Amino acid sequence: MREPRFDILFEPVRIGPVRTRNRFFQVPHCNGMGHVHPTAHAVMRGVKAEGGWAVVCTEEVEIHHSTDVAPYIEGRIWDDADVPMHARLVEMVHEHGALAGIELVHSGMVAPNLYVRRPPLGPANLPVSGTHPVQARAMDAGDIADLRRWHRQAVARSLSAGYDLVYVYAAHGLSTVQHFLSRRYNDRDDAYGGSLENRARLLREILEDTLDEVDGRAAVACRICVDELIGDNGVGRSEIEQVLSLVGELPDLWDFMVGEWDFDSITSRFADEGAQEQYVRGLKQLTSKPVVGVGRFTSPDTMVRMVQDGVLDLVGAARPSIADPFLPRKIEEGRWEDIRECIGCNICVTGDPLMTPIRCTQNPSMGEEWRRGWHPEQMRPRTADATVLVVGAGPAGLEAAMSLGRRGYDVVLAEATDVLGGRVSREARLPGLAAWIRVVDYRAGQLAKLPNVEVARGSRLDAAEVLGYDFDHVAIATGSRWRADGVGRWHTHPLALDGVELLTPDHLLTRTRPAGGRVVIYDDDHYYMGGVLAELLASEGREVTIVTPEPRVSEWTVNTMEQHRIQRKLLELGVTVIASHALASAEGGAVRAACAFTGRERELACDALVLVTARLPEDGLAAGLRDHPSVSVIGDAWSPGTIAAAVWDGRRYAEELGEPPTDDDEPPFHREVVALAPREAQRPASPAALS
Numbered sequence: 205m206r207e208p209r210f211d212i213l214f215e216p217v218r219i220g221p222v223r224t225r226n227r228f229f230q231v232p233h234c235n236g237m238g239h240v241h242p243t244a245h246a247v248m249r250g251v252k253a254e255g256g257w258a259v260v261c262t263e264e265v266e267i268h269h270s271t272d273v274a275p276y277i278e279g280r281i282w283d284d285a286d287v288p289m290h291a292r293l294v295e296m297v298h299e300h301g302a303l304a305g306i307e308l309v310h311s312g313m314v315a316p317n318l319y320v321r322r323p324p325l326g327p328a329n330l331p332v333s334g335t336h337p338v339q340a341r342a343m344d345a346g347d348i349a350d351l352r353r354w355h356r357q358a359v360a361r362s363l364s365a366g367y368d369l370v371y372v373y374a375a376h377g378l379s380t381v382q383h384f385l386s387r388r389y390n391d392r393d394d395a396y397g398g399s400l401e402n403r404a405r406l407l408r409e410i411l412e413d414t415l416d417e418v419d420g421r422a423a424v425a426c427r428i429c430v431d432e433l434i435g436d437n438g439v440g441r442s443e444i445e446q447v448l449s450l451v452g453e454l455p456d457l458w459d460f461m462v463g464e465w466d467f468d469s470i471t472s473r474f475a476d477e478g479a480q481e482q483y484v485r486g487l488k489q490l491t492s493k494p495v496v497g498v499g500r501f502t503s504p505d506t507m508v509r510m511v512q513d514g515v516l517d518l519v520g521a522a523r524p525s526i527a528d529p530f531l532p533r534k535i536e537e538g539r540w541e542d543i544r545e546c547i548g549c550n551i552c553v554t555g556d557p558l559m560t561p562i563r564c565t566q567n568p569s570m571g572e573e574w575r576r577g578w579h580p581e582q583m584r585p586r587t588a589d590a591t592v593l594v595v596g597a598g599p600a601g602l603e604a605a606m607s608l609g610r611r612g613y614d615v616v617l618a619e620a621t622d623v624l625g626g627r628v629s630r631e632a633r634l635p636g637l638a639a640w641i642r643v644v645d646y647r648a649g650q651l652a653k654l655p656n657v658e659v660a661r662g663s664r665l666d667a668a669e670v671l672g673y674d675f676d677h678v679a680i681a682t683g684s685r686w687r688a689d690g691v692g693r694w695h696t697h698p699l700a701l702d703g704v705e706l707l708t709p710d711h712l713l714t715r716t717r718p719a720g721g722r723v724v725i726y727d728d729d730h731y732y733m734g735g736v737l738a739e740l741l742a743s744e745g746r747e748v749t750i751v752t753p754e755p756r757v758s759e760w761t762v763n764t765m766e767q768h769r770i771q772r773k774l775l776e777l778g779v780t781v782i783a784s785h786a787l788a789s790a791e792g793g794a795v796r797a798a799c800a801f802t803g804r805e806r807e808l809a810c811d812a813l814v815l816v817t818a819r820l821p822e823d824g825l826a827a828g829l830r831d832h833p834s835v836s837v838i839g840d841a842w843s844p845g846t847i848a849a850a851v852w853d854g855r856r857y858a859e860e861l862g863e864p865p866t867d868d869d870e871p872p873f874h875r876e877v878v879a880l881a882p883r884e885a886q887r888p889a890s891p892a893a894l895s
């Protein structure tokens with residue numbers, strides 16, 4: 205039974221013509237599936253509805269072929285051909301009693317239109333965002349009339365697909381409507397430029413068009429950026445208050461967000477739960493309409509406070525709904541300690557820039573709901589009795605043991621140390637990464653509830669012991685170690701490294717520190733580790749230089765939307781950044797780094813060199829178990845990767861155990877193959893047509 209203090213979260217909210225079943229609202233979020241993997245997308249959204257969310261939305265959906273954010277994979281509703289995939293999504297969401305929402309977008313200054321090959325449209329003649337050699341064309345009165353008509357048509361198609369809620373989108377810096385609203389892009393001197401009233405004209409017109417088109421058959425939401433965080437050049441508090449005085453009563457729901465996506469979905473390394481509150485607080489009082497907003501909310505108490513304090517009416521979530529699609533149901537059933545809390549790592553976000561289906565560190569079933577038939581809460585019962593030994597309680601071993609336990613197997617999880625969590629228990633001690641311990645906490649909590657799983661701490665096993673125990677199956681999840689020889693991406697053979705103290709992340713993670721004060725970190729890994737170790741050592745007072753062959757530190761974190769924050773932090777801490785340089789050698793109290801372009805070397809005097817390069821699997825135990833009939837190596841011990849990959853592999857092992865083995869010649873998952881057009885649809889340029 206749920207606790208009475210959470211009752212308020214289960215009150216219905218009226219949004220224009222519709223009523224929610226509770227206050228849990230999955231706001232629109234990208235997923236790398238969109239119009240390319242529509243069935244996978246529809247089923248994923250359906251699972252959120254099953255988990256109790258009252259409203260489940262799409263990602264941004266392009267309204268017309270004049271706006272194309274390719275190669276990013278978002279939704280499309282360009283014409284009637286796109287409607288069936290939306291109807292499927294709506295069907296999945298309705299099947300579980302939730303309302304379905306669609307976020308319509310015209311991407312203006314951020315759509316390079318690489319696929320459709322026509323000039324993007326925006327308020328001004330300006331280059332589109334990014335580095336594409338593409339400029340948007342300033343819209344004239346005819347273009348504005350076209351845009352309004354296209355938006356209306358997309359609304360009509362959304363209704364025919366069955367959506368209950370239609371978004372007018374003016375947020376994240378991603379929509380034409382916002383580009384008109386903001387002085388950042390709007391330099392017009394017509395009725396759509398200059399005063400705020402003029403800049404808000406397009407927003408008003410599109411809201412009115414949308415309300416007129418839906419005609420009470422669906423609710424109209426408006427997602428708006430309440431502070432662009434760019435000072436006087438953009439919309440800030442005073443302007444958003446004026447916007448609300450102009451159009452505050454038009455939509456049925458306001459969805460308030462702050463900054464661009466990198467602030468809206470800021471990582472836990474740089475902000476805590478509810479970071480947006482200070483910007484949103486007080487705005488709800490300027491409209492009679494309900495308000496939704498986000499804040500990586502995973503604590504039901506924080507959610508209650510948001511509602512009771514009059515900040516929000518609906519608890520918005522993207523990442524918490526990804527990490528735990530069943531979050532509302534768990535609170536409702538009084539099982540809030542079972543919530544799989546988002547760790548704020550933004551691995552989910554990477555699906556968008558990397559144009560691949562969404563994945564999640566905490567929820568390995570995310571993106572696999574249809575493809576592999578994985579469910580966030582349920583697992584197929586085992587088909588036969590068997591005992592399983594899982595060796596190593598890092599993320600892979602923990603997930604495997606928990607998932608095997610859920611399938612009903614008798615499991616022993618043996619961990620060499622007294623601490624569960626492997627690399628996560630150590631990495632969560634690094635600056636800003638404390639929330640990552642939730643990967644361990646959730647699984648440790650669940651394991652404690654599984655009587656068929658025994659956890660043996662302080663149990664370092666060797667091959668003879670494993671063979672002696674006579675388990676039917678053994679999963680080796682013994683992790684990996686960082687290399688100490690310079691081998692990584694740049695150098696694929698060991699370097700001669702002498703004359704300075706050599707350390708790897710493993711040393712620093714186990715609290716070893718360099719003896720001297722001057723440290724060079726060589727980062728040829730490019731994810732978070734090099735940057736976070738630089739932060740650690742600099743904040744402890746060491747003189748730190750970070751050398752990387754990439755042009756920026758922690759280059760891969762552009763995909764988690766943190767790179768700019770990491771580099772700023774290091775520069776503010778006084779770390780010297782030497783980019784586009786590779787480690788060449790170390791001797792006599794110095795390392796030499798070579799320019800990635802010219803090869804020209806420079807010498808860096810230092811006491812210690814920290815190598816953040818590549819890892820080697822700790823798979824020695826498996827070698828001694830060749831005589832065992834069923835041994836699998838999983839997680840980092842099989843192939844070092846992300847924590848998300850280790851968790852996923854633990855789940856995969858548990859899913860596949862006892863199932864008919866596949867020969868790997870066929871894909872072990874469903875996929876959607878693009879339908880081939882009939883021959884008649886081909887239009888070759890015929891000689892007659894050319895003459």
Ligand code: ADP
Nearest residue numbers: 596598599600620626627665682683839840850
């Ligand atoms: P992964 O990311 O693949 O889960 P980790 O490196 O995080 O890997 O975790 C591996 C875990 O395995 C660590 O907690 C480590 O202490 C444990 N371990 C390593 N070797 C053994 C062993 N021989 N017996 C039991 N536990 C082991």
Ligand code: SF4
Nearest residue numbers: 546547549550552564
């Ligand atoms: Fe949260 Fe990380 Fe999962 Fe994204 S990938 S939902 S940030 S745990």
